[in-house]
Amino acid sequence: MPTFGDLKLSRRDMLMGTAATLALGNAPNTASAQDAGVSGGAVALAAGTPSLAKVSFTVNGAAHDLNLDTRTTLLDALREHLHLTGSKKGCDQGQCGACTVIVEGRRIASCLSLAVMHQGDAITTIEGLGTPDNMHPMQAAFVKHDGYQCGYCTPGQICSAVAMLDEIKAGMPSHVTADLEATPQLTNAELRERMSGNICRCGAYSNIAEAITEVAGSPA
Amino acid sequence: MLSCDTYLSPGSLDDALAAVAASDGRFRFVAGATDLLPWAREGRAGDVHVPLLVDISGIPDLRTIEPRDGRIWIGAATPFQRFLDHPELIRLMPGMPDCAVWFADNQIRESATIGGNLVNASPSGDGIPPLLTANATIELAALRDGAIRRRRVSLVDFIKGPGQTEAEHDEILLGVECDTLEGYGGAFEKVGHRRSLVIAVVCLSAVVRLDPSGTRFEDVRVAIGGVGPVARRMTDVEQRLIGQPITAELLRACLVGCEQFVMSRTRQEYRKLVAPGFVARGLANAIERAGGSPDACGIAKEIANG
Numbered sequence: 001m002p003t004f005g006d007l008k009l010s011r012r013d014m015l016m017g018t019a020a021t022l023a024l025g026n027a028p029n030t031a032s033a034q035d036a037g038v039s040g041g042a043v044a045l046a047a048g049t050p051s052l053a054k055v056s057f058t059v060n061g062a063a064h065d066l067n068l069d070t071r072t073t074l075l076d077a078l079r080e081h082l083h084l085t086g087s088k089k090g091c092d093q094g095q096c097g098a099c100t101v102i103v104e105g106r107r108i109a110s111c112l113s114l115a116v117m118h119q120g121d122a123i124t125t126i127e128g129l130g131t132p133d134n135m136h137p138m139q140a141a142f143v144k145h146d147g148y149q150c151g152y153c154t155p156g157q158i159c160s161a162v163a164m165l166d167e168i169k170a171g172m173p174s175h176v177t178a179d180l181e182a183t184p185q186l187t188n189a190e191l192r193e194r195m196s197g198n199i200c201r202c203g204a205y206s207n208i209a210e211a212i213t214e215v216a217g218s219p220a
Numbered sequence: 221m222l223s224c225d226t227y228l229s230p231g232s233l234d235d236a237l238a239a240v241a242a243s244d245g246r247f248r249f250v251a252g253a254t255d256l257l258p259w260a261r262e263g264r265a266g267d268v269h270v271p272l273l274v275d276i277s278g279i280p281d282l283r284t285i286e287p288r289d290g291r292i293w294i295g296a297a298t299p300f301q302r303f304l305d306h307p308e309l310i311r312l313m314p315g316m317p318d319c320a321v322w323f324a325d326n327q328i329r330e331s332a333t334i335g336g337n338l339v340n341a342s343p344s345g346d347g348i349p350p351l352l353t354a355n356a357t358i359e360l361a362a363l364r365d366g367a368i369r370r371r372r373v374s375l376v377d378f379i380k381g382p383g384q385t386e387a388e389h390d391e392i393l394l395g396v397e398c399d400t401l402e403g404y405g406g407a408f409e410k411v412g413h414r415r416s417l418v419i420a421v422v423c424l425s426a427v428v429r430l431d432p433s434g435t436r437f438e439d440v441r442v443a444i445g446g447v448g449p450v451a452r453r454m455t456d457v458e459q460r461l462i463g464q465p466i467t468a469e470l471l472r473a474c475l476v477g478c479e480q481f482v483m484s485r486t487r488q489e490y491r492k493l494v495a496p497g498f499v500a501r502g503l504a505n506a507i508e509r510a511g512g513s514p515d516a517c518g519i520a521k522e523i524a525n526g
């Protein structure tokens with residue numbers, strides 16, 4: 001059996017190859033009715049060498065020029081290329097919020113966005129909000145209120161919470177806002193609804209809510 | 221994962237159409253990518269290679285929100301979150317903010333576009349029922365014989381089935397033109413497995429305009445999604461209500477037969493219970509938002525509560 005060294009295959013190449021083989025067998029059957037729209041059009045299985053594309057953006061105030069495999073998500077660019085490993089990969093399909101970062105002042109799921117889509121954007125990650133010696137008020141509040149257990153969802157929770165408070169200031173309503181045209185108040189129900197894209201498997205929600213409430217400056 | 225040989229972000233419609241014309245036809249348009257990326261992952265389509273990806277979100281027409289000929293133009297690359305913070309959209313599109321708060325979560329809404337929701341053409345697409353109630357017209361553009369061909373299609377005709385639309389492969393959805401519904405009250409009802417990030421089992425949009433006394437329907441528009449291959453306007457319900465005073469008898473009568481809209485392959489019984497309930501609740505919420513009289517609001521709420 002050839003060793004990985006002989007083949008010069010990284011673990012990732014190996015995994016990618018396996019995934020491609022699986023896809024070959026399953027592709028025609030996996031798309032559900034909901035997927036039909038995206039499955040239409042010219043698509044083929046990945047083959048050959050990856051294509052590279054240049055992209056420049058600012059992360060936490062520092063400019064970066066990257067030459068990336070076009071399939072790189074914003075999350076992977078941050079973690080694997082810029083080594084900003086604070087942003088976490090949870091579900092990798094936009095359902096858990098662990099990868100939440102702030103792009104141009106707005107929170108997005110960085111796993112559902114290609115890095116090349118962010119030419120010229122200003123991106124803020126948990127590392128840009130504060131450092132252990134100089135924490136952002138939201139980070140300090142999470143520490144004070146024990147807003148985590150394992151900590152995996154925490155960077156996403158904090159980035160999401162920071163952007164969420166800005167959304168409330170801007171008057172953006174949520175599902176629980178009684179009057180969609182009135183200025184929303186940060187009630188506990190509003191806070192929980194607005195943070196519903198961030199899942200915490202440890203269930204630290206009550207402490208997370210207390211931390212955010214303290215930063216927002218209103219009682220829970 | 222989704223991979224491509226070339227990723228282009230053209231700054232004009234001309235450049236975008238020229239790029240696909242110069243290709244061998246194996247390309248995809250992309251904007252928010254929130255449907256495309258999770259689809260091209262293990263467990264669904266797996267590794268997908270598209271030689272050319274054309275990011276159309278930077279084309280000016282697709283980014284524009286403006287009044288046009290007494291209606292409102294919403295560029296296809298408008299993210300759903302704009303229905304919650306763009307003053308003109310909020311004023312002219314009652315019912316859309318109610319839909320947007322149900323759509324995915326805040327993070328996804330910031331990326332996911334209205335045009336993407338339409339071309340994806342999911343039977344459960346949340347954005348489709350409210351656009352049906354706004355009599356949306358789709359504008360498409362493609363290169364034909366060296367010139368840009370623009371054409372307009374009503375949303376009703378645009379979506380032909382699950383994942384199937386009127387758009388040809390090389391046509392770009394530029395945006396939607398909608399009725400301005402200032403003064404209407406809007407509501408959106410949806411049920412799924414959880415509150416956020418779910419595909420609707422049933423979703424419904426209702427917009428109503430009342431007379432100055434708030435006791436009579438002047439206009440009623442209701443559309444239902446998630447219960448068949450395509451979302452549909454409930455014209456029978458609308459016709460029974462338009463011009464009529466709001467009474468319990470009228471509201472009860474308009475619920476009769478609502479279950480006929482359910483043509484799903486699964487969970488038929490459940491959906492047949494939900495459909496009339498959503499009509500009643502959607503109308504009650506819309507009546508309240510439209511400035512219904514205390515009596516009218518009370519009657520509608522009572523019917524909605526069963």
